[in-house]
Amino acid sequence: MTSEGMTWIKANEKFLGEISDTIWGYAETGLKEYRSSAYLEDIFEKAGFTVRRGVAGMETAFVAEYGCGHPHIGLLAEYDALPGLSQAVSHEQKIYEKVPCAGHGCGHNALAAAVTGGGLAIAQDIQKGQVKGKVTVFGCPAEELLIGKGRMAEAGLFDECDVLLSCHPNDVNYVWARTSNAVWSGKFSFTGRTAHAAIDPYNGRSALDAVELMNVGANYLREHVTPDVRIHYVITNGGEVPNVVPKSAQVWYTIRAQNRESVQTLKARIQNLALGASIMTETTFETETVSDCSDVLRNKVLEQVLLESMKETGAPVWTEEEYRFAERISENVAEGLKRKAHSEYHLDGQVYRGLHTGIYDGFYREGETMAVSTDVGDASWRVPTGVFSFASTVIGSPGHSWLYTSCCGSSIARKGVSMAAQVLLRTAEKLYEDHKRIIMAAEEFKKEQTVREEMF
Ligand SMILES: [Zn+2]
Known part of the structure; x- marks a missing residue:
């Protein structure tokens, strides 16, 4: 029927x-x-x-x-x-x-x-x-x-x-x-101190340097994660012009792994990279979660x-x-x-x-x-x-x-x-x-x- x-x-x-x-x-x-x-x-x-x-x-x-x-x-x-x-x-x-x-x-x-x-x-x-x-x-x-x-x-x-x-x-x-893969996606915003890139760069603390060092860390990290892991990023703010030390910069990460527990562990490691980069460059940073999906x-x-x-x-x-x-x-x-x-x-x-x-x-x-x-x-x-x-x-x-x-x-x-x-x-x-x-x-x-x- x-x-x-x-x-x-x-x-x-x-x-x-x-x-x-x-x-x-x-x-x-x-x-x-x-x-x-x-x-x-x-x-x-x-x-x-x-x-x-x-x-x-x-x-x-x-x-x-x-x-x-x-x-x-x-x-x-x-x-x-x-x-x-x-x-x-x-x-x-x-x-x-x-x-x-x-x-x-x-x-x-x-x-x-x-x-x-x-x-x-x-x-x-x-x-x-x-x-x-x-x-x-x-x-x-x-x-x-x-x-x-x-x-x-x-x-x-x-x-x-x-x-x-x-x-x-x-x-x-x-x-x-x-x-499907679990995923975390979030933006890391670094804040430093601007300065004239030629006259007094020693007074500047580059937020872009922090982004770059964080990314270098992420690229080394790739060797020491399980094969299911994917790490992708884009630089959403890298400063305005080269002759000004960038006060602010931002990088957006998306990380994936087979389950949400692995993603949480990976997220903590990525956070450490941001922390390390901020210490090296004497900048500060904030993390904003975009999505966190099982x-x-x-x-x-x-x-x-x-x-x-x-x-x-x-x-x-x-x-x-x-x-x-x-x-x-x-x-x-x-x-x-x-x-x-x-x-x-x-x-x-x-x-x-x-x-x-x-x-x-x-x-x-x-x-x-x-x-x-x-x-x-x-x-x-x-x-x-x-x-x-x-x-x-x-x-x-x-x-x-x-x-x-x-x-x-x-x-x-x-x-x-x-x-x-x-x-x-x-x-x-x-x-x-x-x-x-x-x-x-x-x-x-x-x-x-x-x-x-x-x-x-
Ligand atoms: Zn769809």
Whole structure:
């Protein structure tokens, strides 16, 4: 029997596509998603959800709730764009673009639309009495800055949920069974004393020297860290002109490692470099944390439910027009990237004219750590969390690129949105109906947390 929610999604595909396109058009960067969040909040309010706006100290974060009691399923929405990615939809446009603007190079517009569709469809099921429980959609800002979910987790917003589900646009339909790197990002601001660089440099204490010495220290440190560690920095202030000793200078560090405990140890070592540099240069320094984000805690029980739902839903059926569009975009994807995607995802017979036509059957690179980080990690340590990727761009297309932006503004993404909303709905329906799986997910969550506690 088709559920009320499924009927609703099928009847509202155009509406869900409009949500994706509207947020794509707003293209607002982290913590500035004013129009995107207000637009989504209004949609949920109109659908009868209770909406709390501006939660966890962020104007663009929200919580939208429907139903009551348990099982209580939370859905994580994101809607931030990336600076400088532009909204160019063709190579020519990108080349001739004068002023690069923000763009949805990670497809969070489609992510938001899929989660909204899933949430509204689940509410239909609850309203019509087909399932019992509660659904909460969390509007999580600033994923690209790794800020939103960390602050929401700290505010305890996720804690009442039994499980959290989310999804992400990608080139391939697959369930996340990998973890991600934990990360700390912060700015070190040094203050010294200015002086004329030629007349009285002996009176100066250079803040830039401190930055440079700190960086030298970091580059020596690289030899004495585990291979999973990544250290990157940019100098955000290096003084104004060479003939004035810089009074202030700043360097911005991002450090990654396999888990948050290793990141905390590494952070202390990086802090020591700053301290050492400040002593050597007789300057002072302040540290400002930009983000502090956990690795993702997998949940195999939820991964299994998601895979079942994905296989039942099936991949989107692409039209001739979509294939033609995909072929044009695909010409700009490096052959090496296409080949890599092909072999890693075992895509033989599942790719046609640049688009994925199947579901990855299994758990891609199970248990490995992705080089990248996501603030889904912060949520996943509070409540059992499951995530999947849905095809919304061409095979091999790198994230954070104009190719991704372009596809996520097209009907390819709109098709992906409908599929992902259906997967979220199906997964939720299974969990509302079979409480055992929620209990198993909770047991696995506790077990994994204990393993981690014993490790450190
Ligand atoms: Zn993303």
